[in-house]
Amino acid sequence: MTQSVPHAAPMVTFTGVYKHFAASGSGAAFTALDGIDYSVAKGSITGIIGRSGAGKSTLIRLVNGLEQASSGKVQVDGVDVGALDEAGLRTLRRSIGMIFQHFNLLSTRTVFDNVALPLEIAGVGKADIEKRVRPLLDLVGLADKHSRYPAELSGGQKQRIGIARALATEPKLLLSDEATSALDPETTQSILDLLKTINADLGLTVLLITHEMEVVKAVTSDVAVIDRGRIVESGRTFDVFTRPAHETTRALLSGLPGSKLPETLARSLKPAPEAGDRAIVRITFFGATAERPLVSQLISTVGTEVNIMAGTIDEIGGEPYGSLVVAYAATPETSGRAERFFTENGLVTEVLGYVA
Numbered sequence: 001m002t003q004s005v006p007h008a009a010p011m012v013t014f015t016g017v018y019k020h021f022a023a024s025g026s027g028a029a030f031t032a033l034d035g036i037d038y039s040v041a042k043g044s045i046t047g048i049i050g051r052s053g054a055g056k057s058t059l060i061r062l063v064n065g066l067e068q069a070s071s072g073k074v075q076v077d078g079v080d081v082g083a084l085d086e087a088g089l090r091t092l093r094r095s096i097g098m099i100f101q102h103f104n105l106l107s108t109r110t111v112f113d114n115v116a117l118p119l120e121i122a123g124v125g126k127a128d129i130e131k132r133v134r135p136l137l138d139l140v141g142l143a144d145k146h147s148r149y150p151a152e153l154s155g156g157q158k159q160r161i162g163i164a165r166a167l168a169t170e171p172k173l174l175l176s177d178e179a180t181s182a183l184d185p186e187t188t189q190s191i192l193d194l195l196k197t198i199n200a201d202l203g204l205t206v207l208l209i210t211h212e213m214e215v216v217k218a219v220t221s222d223v224a225v226i227d228r229g230r231i232v233e234s235g236r237t238f239d240v241f242t243r244p245a246h247e248t249t250r251a252l253l254s255g256l257p258g259s260k261l262p263e264t265l266a267r268s269l270k271p272a273p274e275a276g277d278r279a280i281v282r283i284t285f286f287g288a289t290a291e292r293p294l295v296s297q298l299i300s301t302v303g304t305e306v307n308i309m310a311g312t313i314d315e316i317g318g319e320p321y322g323s324l325v326v327a328y329a330a331t332p333e334t335s336g337r338a339e340r341f342f343t344e345n346g347l348v349t350e351v352l353g354y355v356a
Contacts, residue, residue, distance in 0.1 A: 011042040013038075013074070017037075017074060018072055020032070036231055048208070048224050049226070062081065107151060108149075109149075110146065142161065156191065208220070225246060225248055243348055261352070262310060265310075279338075282349065283348075284347065295308065295326070298341055301337055307327040311324040
């Protein structure tokens with residue numbers, strides 16, 4: 001189970017961070033980050049999610065000093081990134097690993113030599129490089145591919161090499177920039193399992209940006225939602241995904257299984273009931289309640305027919321949850337009994353609309 005670590009000291013802290021880009025030949029001036037205050041806990045796997053252009057990539061580039069904040073402070077393990085000179089930035093970057101969407105492997109170097117590259121740049125001797133690289137190849141399951149070249153590898157194997165290379169300098173923080181976007185679902189799952197293993201076994205903090213909600217749901221302990229340069233919602237992934245408070249979060253999560261209504265039902269929804277209509281209600285189940293026979297209990301309680309329109313049972317960060325869309329008579333008596341039942345059983349509900 002992926003555990004949130006809310007009481008751990010921060011590995012990354014953004015304090016009042018703004019990032020402005022001046023006008024250029026290709027576009028007008030704009031503000032990419034607009035007053036970011038957020039902390040990434042040590043030992044967590046934290047996801048930053050948002051639409052394209054929301055500011056995700058800019059935010060992560062501030063962490064390793066590839067961009068500098070226009071104002072505010074970015075700290076990594078207590079070090080003010082903006083105050084570092086070039087030598088200080090080089091030292092900082094050795095403590096931060098980075099994995100990329102398109103792998104960024106050198107085609108003329110073998111698997112072993114790609115992983116060894118950051119150690120060579122740091123001036124590490126050959127014997128020590130050997131001692132460091134071999135265990136990393138074992139960790140990512142590619143020891144038998146050490147003499148192969150990137151062109152001979154699958155996408156998933158290339159990303160595993162990218163991860164091994166990112167770990168070569170023994171970083172305390174791993175940044176992931178859309179690292180699974182170019183991979184098929186099965187390969188994506190294997191990479192996510194590897195990231196969870198690294199996080200658990202090495203105690204490595206992982207900060208990832210992605211537009212893939214399934215990735216965030218599967219691997220992160222904490223999440224922040226960024227929209228138009230601002231953090232609009234953050235917290236434990238389980239809490240944010242099961243009780244999204246901001247409209248941007250709800251829109252991003254709408255494509256997850258169990259969140260999207262059947263098209264015919266969605267088209268027929270009305271905002272207010274008329275005589276004889278049925279209420280369409282989404283019920284969210286948490287923890288142990290996801291395994292209880294609550295639908296049969298609901299039918300007994302409301303004393304009328306309850307139709308199941310859609311539903312799913314899944315996990316978020318290893319915690320079970322269920323989402324069920326039901327329909328029942330939209331009368332004051334039935335609605336009142338249903339609401340009392342939901343409250344007594346700790347269920348989160350949302351009235352999606354009404355149908356004839």
